[in-house]
Structures are given as C-alpha cells and as structure tokens.
Amino acid sequence: MQPTPGTLSDLFRSLDLTLTIRSVDDEEDAWACTLTRPDGATYEIDSVTFFDVDPDSNDEWAVEPTPSRVLSVLAGGDVEGDEDGVDAQAESEAAARTFLGDEAYALLQELDAAGLE
Numbered sequence: 001m002q003p004t005p006g007t008l009s010d011l012f013r014s015l016d017l018t019l020t021i022r023s024v025d026d027e028e029d030a031w032a033c034t035l036t037r038p039d040g041a042t043y044e045i046d047s048v049t050f051f052d053v054d055p056d057s058n059d060e061w062a063v064e065p066t067p068s069r070v071l072s073v074l075a076g077g078d079v080e081g082d083e084d085g086v087d088a089q090a091e092s093e094a095a096a097r098t099f100l101g102d103e104a105y106a107l108l109q110e111l112d113a114a115g116l117e
Contacts, residue, residue, distance in 0.1 A: 005107065007116045008068035015104060021065045029062035033070050035099070043099040048073055068117040074100070075112035 005011040012019075016038045024030035024047050033045040050069045051060040063069075074096040076089065097105040 005111070008071045008108070008111050009066075009117060011104065011107060011111060012067040012071055015100065017067070019065070019067050019070055031065050033065055033073075035070060035074075037099070041099065043074070043095065045070065045073060071108060072112050072117075074105075075108050 003014075005014045018036040020034040020036070021031050024032050027047055027049075029049045030047045031045075031049070032047060035043040048065070048070075050063050050065055052063050053060045076093060076096075096108075100108060
C-alpha cells in the first residue's frame with residue numbers, strides 16, 4: 001500500500017484493485033461486482049444495489065457501482081445470508097479482511113466510518 005490513503009477511492013487505487021461489474025438479470029437495479037487484486041485473487045459480490053438519497057426529501061434512486069461504493073460494502077453493510085443460522089456478517093467481514101489484509105481492512109473501516117469516499 002502507498003502512503004496512507006485519505007479516501008475510499010484513494011485506498012482502491014493504492015491497492016491497485018480492478019473492479020468488474022455486470023447487471024444481475026433477475027433483479028432490477030442490482031449489480032454483481034468482482035474486485036481483483038494484482039495477484040489475481042478476487043472478491044465476489046453476487047448482488048448489490050446502490051442508492052443515492054436526496055438529503056432534503058429523503059427520496060432515493062438506484063445508482064451504478066463505483067470503486068468507493070463497492071469498498072464501502074466490504075467495510076460492512078447489510079449482508080443477507082443464504083442459510084438460516086449462518087452469521088453472514090461475520091463471514092463477510094472475514095472474507096473482506098482476508099482479501100484486503102488486516103492493515104488495509106482497518107483503514108477501510110476508518111475511511112468508511114468517516115464517510116470519506
């Protein structure tokens with residue numbers, strides 16, 4: 001990792017990640033996202049929908065994925081499990097930590113909590 005990134009976008013670039021997106025056929029406004037490290041390791045998000053919100057009216061609308069939005073998902077958001085009794089949130093966190101490494105994951109948590117896209 002380069003000198004400490006100050007935003008999620010900077011973190012994405014400093015880790016030299018690649019983002020591949022494709023629409024999910026059977027879900028409106030949903031995207032499948034794949035993050036790839038330079039060594040070829042990948043992190044898959046099967047289906048996610050991103051929204052922007054008007055602060056005045058609270059109206060929301062779906063938007064396309066960006067590197068910072070996808071990293072924000074890795075930081076921990078609403079994760080739905082496929083099976084009952086499985087701690088999907090803990091599994092998701094462990095997978096993201098393994099993919100990014102402890103130092104980058106800790107920085108991701110910090111930047112996401114501060115809202116630094």
